[in-house]
Amino acid sequence: MANGLLNLVNIAVYLLNSLVVQKNNSDVKKCVSNVNYWRSQCPSSGNIAHIISKLRGTQKNYRGTTMNKLMIGGVLLLLSAAPQAMASVITNGGFTDCSYNGWSKDTDGAGDISVLDDFTITSGPNCAAELLVDAGNTEAWFANTLFQNISLNSGEQYQLNVDLTAGSEFSSADNGFIADNFVVAFGDGTGSYYGADGQLGSVFNADIDGNTSYSLNIMLDETLSAFTNLSLEFQLLIGFDEFGSDFGGSFLQVDNVSITAVGDDNIAVSAPSQALLFGLGLAGLVFANRQRSTGGDQ
Template identity: 35%
Template sequence: MKTAAKILTTMCLLIATSAQANLIANGGFQTCNFSDWDTYTDGGVNTVRNGDFNIINNAGECQAEINIDFTDGATAFTANTLSTDLDLTAATNSQLWLSFDWDFSGFDNESGDADWFFVNFINDLGEMVGADGELGFLIDPTSAYGAGTFSMMLDSSINNQAGWFLDFNLEGGVTGDSFSSTLLIDNITLTAIPTDVPTPPLTALLLLGTAALFTRRSQSIRTH
């Protein structure tokens, strides 16, 4: 590839990167601790964890672990919550895209009375809110073990809000097996994608196309 095309490609990649910003600090737990996060046990913030909250460190690749385990000294009677506050005031003329990985496992019987988890926003009124900005959840309460990636564009009504939180909740059930469940969370991103700038890929194609034509014309002139 000619030098001009290389430069244009680099510029377009920089444009695409700078056009997006992650609004969640330490969303990948890259610090390998709970900085920028709060831990709640039965509503008490940053209480003694006793194994309720851990950082799993795999050779520097870290993720958050939330536990309900009464046989291992867990203090939660009803719920453990991992929470981070959100500043969405910078999301003017943007679309918000939320994504995270989750893994829910354990030894309960997965019935309706078993351990369960759910994910939600908390708005400035203290209400649980879903991706549509209405009362609800991002992931509905479930006792079914499994794993997956949540990825969704949020409703524009969530833009420019202040005093909101993102919560990951693990609650103990009431069955005889409700004593040990784990929720792993990682790769949490809330991306603000501007809607008032040209699409970088299209810009890149136009610029690269112009560069290619210019290079071909220059080569043609030199050979004649």
């Protein structure tokens, strides 16, 4: 079990004991002491509501109205926030603010030079990045690339998750069709691309023939953490033959990008949660000391 979740559960148990929760509150007791019960039952809003009801039902056994409300609220906040996964290495992977914040754009290796529609954001409410090539309103002659520099911790296992949608104006049903294509890969700052195994190649690539969606969930080799200039890159390339391209536009939509550490030991507690734990722990100690000084419950 993750150390972060253990700490949260232990604090919750201590606080509930400090509040003298009745022993027959089996739902509350299970949620803060039994990991399997927590994972299968406690995270749902319905069960949290049931726990709230149980806690309120025992409020007469608590000492001090103001302290009751503060402690109950704190414990419930702790319970609802406990199952927290480690944050993604990627910034703004869901493009939730409908912008390219955290990302870099490149056209034909010249940097972010396009003033046309090479890079756009799809309309809300679920915004996504969209790369476009080989159309009349684009500047790229060869490729558009969306990338973000990242850093992976040595010795940790990571998983890449991303949703992609690719589409083309023409398809193999049209005469003269030349497929554009896209690549998902890791870069090292030299122009070389690497796959999930840390070897030269790509994580994923495909020709674009009509509209297709992909959902990638790929484990990454630990050797990638040794790269000092590592980046995750999405590249959309124009297809050519000896006569040029087919001048039919193709797009690549990128959304829900995340790279997260996997395994129980990689569940982390964020800084706000640590502050919450400290505050709740301090409140529990103060309350327990008050009980001792006044001889317990009244």
